[in-house]
Amino acid sequence: MRYLAPVAVCLALLAGCGGGGNDTVAHVGGEAVTQQQLDSLVAHFRTEARREGKDFPEEGSTGFQNVRNQLLGLLVYRTELRQAARRLGVEVDRREVARRLPAGGGEEQAGDAGGDTFARDTVEAQLLLEAISDKVTRGVGGRTSAERSARRNRKMDAFLARLQHETKVRYEPGYAPGP
Secondary structure, eight states: OTTHHHHHHHHHHHHHTOOTTOOEEEEETTEEEEHHHHHHHHHHHHHHHHHTTOOOOOTTSHHHHHHHHHHHHHHHHHHHHHHHHHHHTOOOOHHHHHHHSOTTTHHHHHHOSSSOOHHHHHHHHHHHHHHHHHHHTTTOOOSSHHHHHHHHHHHHHHHHHHHHHHSOEEEOTTOOOOO
8 A cells, every 4th residue: 555656656757758759858847848849849940940041950960959959948948937827826818829929820820739839839938927027026116117127127037047946857868958
């Protein structure tokens, strides 16, 4: 009976690792960042590079691994933001995401998981950051608006630094943002 709890925890962890080709490349506070998420982000930036007539590193090259791992850092940061928002009780309204999407994005893209989700995820992260900032810096004062802004910025910077320091992130071998 005393071995039942550890076995249950192990099974839960294994279930959270995903499967079916959705390998995990990083764990952020117990939440998986998948190969599929990373591949989608890399594909977005490869497409953007082509659209702009710029080179994108060849898959398997050192340059590609560097870009891929930097993009993984972005996914980790966004996961940290979502986790912090949940802890603070902060939510993002899908309609607000749709309103902030660049022209042509609209409500359709805000709910479309099949398309390029980079713009939607970027807007969502920005809205989360704004809402977290509002909550974390509520009540911060100052004699002037410049002083108040400086104090709010310092408090938010300290919050984000603490968030990144306290969040346990584990990268799978071969995946990690550089220095």
